[in-house]
Amino acid sequence: MVGFASAAILYDTSKVMHHYSTSQYVxxxxxxxxxxxxxxxxxxxxxxxxxx
Numbered sequence: 001m002v003g004f005a006s007a008a009i010l011y012d013t014s015k016v017m018h019h020y021s022t023s024q025y026v027x028x029x030x031x032x033x034x035x036x037x038x039x040x041x042x043x044x045x046x047x048x049x050x051x052x
Contacts, residue, residue, distance in 0.1 A: 001042045002039065002042050002043060002046070005035065005038045005039035005042050006039060008035045008038065008039075009032070009035040009036060009039060012031050012032055012034075012035045013032065015031070016028040016031060016032060
């Protein structure tokens with residue numbers, strides 16, 4: 001899932017660069033933030049599982 005989340009960040013970055021205009025910066029940043037938060041969630045779950 002970490003690989004999937006990393007690929008989602010790359011895909012979303014490409015989508016932001018090609019499909020959003022400069023006036024849509026809030027939507028673009030929220031989309032990228034959601035992808036980074038997803039990656040953080042999966043890494044956090046792995047760290048928490050390894051502590052058990």
